[in-house]
Amino acid sequence: MKDANLSNRWQQWKTRLQEWWLRQNCPTEFLCDNCKYDHDSACNRPERPNAIKCPDYRPRT
Ligand code: SF4
Numbered sequence: 001m002k003d004a005n006l007s008n009r010w011q012q013w014k015t016r017l018q019e020w021w022l023r024q025n026c027p028t029e030f031l032c033d034n035c036k037y038d039h040d041s042a043c044n045r046p047e048r049p050n051a052i053k054c055p056d057y058r059p060r061t
């Protein structure tokens with residue numbers, strides 16, 4: 001039980017760190033404006049087009 005709790009907290013920390021890093025490296029206010037999936041056929045997330053957190057965000061290159 002203790003290991004599962006620790007693993008869950010580690011996963012939450014990793015997610016928060018990843019979201020922070022993405023926000024630091026996004027030049028626009030909303031992630032979608034700089035995301036390569038920002039079109040109807042690639043993204044059906046409800047956050048689009050104004051996502052400020054998104055695990056699928058990938059910067060356009
Ligand atoms: S994947 Fe996320 S960041 Fe990218 S367009 Fe969809 S909602 Fe926006």
